Amino acid sequence: MPVLLKELNEAQREAVQYRGGPLLVLAGAGSGKTRVVTYRIAHLLARGEAKPWNILAVTFTNKAAREMKERVWTLLGRSEPELWVSTFHSMCARILRGHAHLVNYPREFSILDQGDQQSLARECCREMNLDTERFPVGLLLQHISNAKQAFLSPQQYRVSWEGDYFKEKVAGLYEKYQQRLKKASAMDFDDLLFWVLTLFLEHPQVLDFYSGRWTHVLVDEFQDTNQIQYRIVKALAEKHRQICAVGDDDQSIYSWRGADPKNILRFDEDFPEVKVIRLEQNYRSTSNIIEAASSLIRQNLMRRGKQLWTANEPGDPVCVYMAEDEREEARFVAAEIRHLVLREGFRPSDFAVFYRTHAQSRALEEEFLDSRILFAIYGAVGFYERREIKDVLAYLRALVYPHDDLSWKRILNVPKRGIGPKTLKAAEALAAREEIPLSKALELAAHELPKKAGLNLREFLRLMENLKEKLQEQGVAGALRGILEQSGYLYELQTSSDPTSGQREENLEELLNIAAEYEAEEGGDPVGFLERVALFTDLDLKDPGEDKVSLMTLHSAKGLEFPVVFLVGLEEGILPHRSSLKDPEALEEERRLCYVGMTRARKKLYLCCAKKRRVWGVFQSLAVSRFLSELPRENLEALMPEPGWPTEGRSHLAGQGSPLKGRWVRHAVFGVGTVIAVEGGGSRLLVHFPGVGEKRFLTEEAPLQWL
DNA sequence: CAGAGACTCGAGGAG
């Protein structure tokens, strides 16, 4: 370990070695934040100051958790399964598996995703005769989520908003929604945190157990904690006060999810003896990128103030490109990627394209398909949110959790087997009357129902019994295969005329792979598998070995880095997003979002905007983002200067050399290309066409259209 | 009960 400390700079080393109590590490982008956390853990273990089970490290994404775990193991030279490195949500799920009965839940509770939440809430609204025109379900759920994040029970919420018509409706739904969740033994994401904090407050002995065990607590991305997360961490750390929080207020981009950057300030109050260490040297990016990003973030008024710097080379200037519309923007990105791959030895996996909203991915997707660039989109319609995946997982959940009414309901008539709304209604009525789970009610109803319906139902229940056996005998992967084959699900897909059915089949195959992988790693426990599936996102499915261009939102980009980054849609209304234009605080968050995107780039950064783009099928003209004009021009280069560029005078933007260089041309046969050299005093042009190669033309008579 | 076609609404972001 002493050898390893040499790999750290002074501030990092101090953060690793400090043992005087609460520690707050303010770490700029690319300053070795993860390094500090992993080395600190390894250091504690290597020096025998803590045993693996004494350490809790919390992150926000599964990917970060996994990476951190692996890096610690590498440092130690051995794996250490007793070490808890997990996300807030999986930590809470794990704690609750052990103590759920104390908050009146069975050990086999299921975890709902957003889609499940919506349908449950919609059902509640219908039962309450709530006018969903005036009270959209999404909005109501948002308020419920906020309430949970503020740790308010339905009753407390009702009391605190007495007299507010809208909030009273929310309170009504909140109450009903929680009842339904409990009846189905289900929790949503917020509940995982809510019930853990409840557990800690109502059963101090449980808190004692965990806070006694974890003598060292580390929290990554501290700026993204919300109130309830902060309270959980605080409760866990109060006994030993060896808490190390690492964060960057400039990268706080989750206020809409309840994240409160003020937690960083509150930390000083709750732990007045806190020691603050700043990490300001960036090791990731070229100085052009760092200077541009720093200038941008300096425009924010609400920040703790940190001067990010780098000793790295200047590198290429940040490249700015203004496109006609979103399709041309996508074409530029694709052409540039091909160019860099063909001429400069980059690989597809070196590239990432970031956008503000998912909807922007479409144009890129289409263009990449056309130009045969391999790519992977993260987050759009998540893998685990696909209908076929949810259907099949609902079978598994129904097998594992007999009280999971929602899953039973979902699979009852999928694929179609003649168990329609009438049968369901009868069973639901029975379940409500007898206060039993739906699955139980179905069993009873199977004997009472008239011929055909009863027959169908009995057959379905027999199927489920068979599958249950299969699960016990063969584990998760075997059960999933059984579900696909015996339920007729696979058959229906294979014989369907739906053009997407091939893709769906592939997705199911992938699910089987995931299950097989899980079995190999952790054994066949279906509860663990379902938990993983509920808490993982498709960002966690990203396979680093795959040589593909990554497409994702700016929000999911946090924590990642790529040699080449394209940031698209730098327009007023897109980035900054239109919903933030009137609110100075929200606008600063948009700026941080842009900052996060820029600082992901190691070598090359491209900022793109379009003069017009299609919104709901209609063209809209948008002004260039203010963020572009906040960047220092000495770090920029415009690939194609355009009239209307926001900075006055644009000669500086053309860069050195010929004004023709870098310009875009279209050739009738070769397509769109870039002028890469001007030769013979301007008489000849060397043009690169993606996928074609380089072609020389006489400038005067070149059959080229200037773009 | 199932499938086709009309209709509506959405796209701000995630565990």
Add this chain to the structure above:
DNA sequence: CGAGTCTCTG
């Protein structure tokens, strides 16, 4: 414009 939901008909 496109996905998901609703309604109508066979």
